[in-house]
Amino acid sequence: MSKLRVNAFTLSLDGYGAGPDQTLTNPLGVGGEALHKWMIGTRTFRKMTGKDGGTTDTDEAFTVRSFENVGAWILGRNMFGPIRGNWPDESWNGWWGDNPPYHVPVFVLTHHKRAPIVMEGGTTFYFVTDGIHAALKEAKSAADSKDVRVGGGVATIRQYLQEKLIDEMHLAISPMLLGSGENLFAGIDMLKLGYRCTEQVATPLATHVVIKRT
Template sequence: MGRVRVAGFAVSIDGFGAGPEQSLEHPMGKGGKDLHQWFYPTRAFRSMIGKDGGTEDRFASAAMAGFGAFILGRNMFGPAGDDWGGPDWKGWWGDNPPYHAPTFILSHHARAPIVMDGGTTFHFVTDGIEAALAQAKAAAGDLDVKIGGGVSTVQQYLKARAIDELHLVQSPIVLGRGENLFVGIDLPSLGYRVTEVVPTGLATHLVLSR
């Protein structure tokens, strides 16, 4: 059985994992794209968008590797609201999302699964985080399950003590507003400790394990 991991989850210096006022224009909230400046130059990111080249970064490569299933919060799939961004909405990523594995979306609104190019199928789970995790583990087999975000989803799985490893990327920006990962979260009490710190020119990588 694989592990349950968060990998490549970027936060600002003041702890925000997304900016305020998410919208079609600002999927990560205002200022949220700046959290990922460390990722954009890497070979891993460029290959995701069909481009060659890029820098080598082991954390970027590991952020999407070794996973047999993914779990995402509702807003990671589409803008908030009952219409899912419209009747033809199939996610933020186009016809070939970067997951290439079964991907479970936490939601209060039922929807039939969506089969995408490249091996991604979106499944919409309406009966809670435990049900989503059980389905994801069954789909992943011996591979890991990635809790892909957003902030609320990571918080829920942290509080449930379901995450084995948490890789945070502290980006050198401040957002001031948005969704703060650490509000209401006592990581030491939940059993997490820092096991690796790697500073780079664009961010500091922090790995916490239980």
């Protein structure tokens, strides 16, 4: 049965999934890039960015798991780019260049209509203006019985959590403090929503936890 998953989503020790002040040159906000040291050195990530080598340890294993059996993605508008409001033109095609790392259909939540964008490598961005439920319905249909992965950002994951729609989350807790930004769990009672931690593994660069809805 198809699941709605969050994978390889990194949080600071104080619960922030991105730093403040996201810009074109600083897409993860102030301090946000440092959260992801655990993944940057893995073999999978280096291959995605056109580099050789990389670690084959626990961090790599969780990175590999994050891409398994994924048939579609859902992204918030901010995960697609820094542009806010109406699309001024159609020149912006995402942070990742001509060949994004998804290689499956990607459904972007937005309030502003835009035609689909066909990219290299099998990625097509679709822009959904009818909310999270409509995006999930379209994504599950496109995934063809595979899982749907919510890539973020924090606000998008929070919306799906509050509706108890996420089946499983893998979070990587980075050993650093951000102090401010977007907090994933603020005001959300995960126990009341039926979530439990089912797995935890520590590495030098992150503590990996898996949370499932029971």
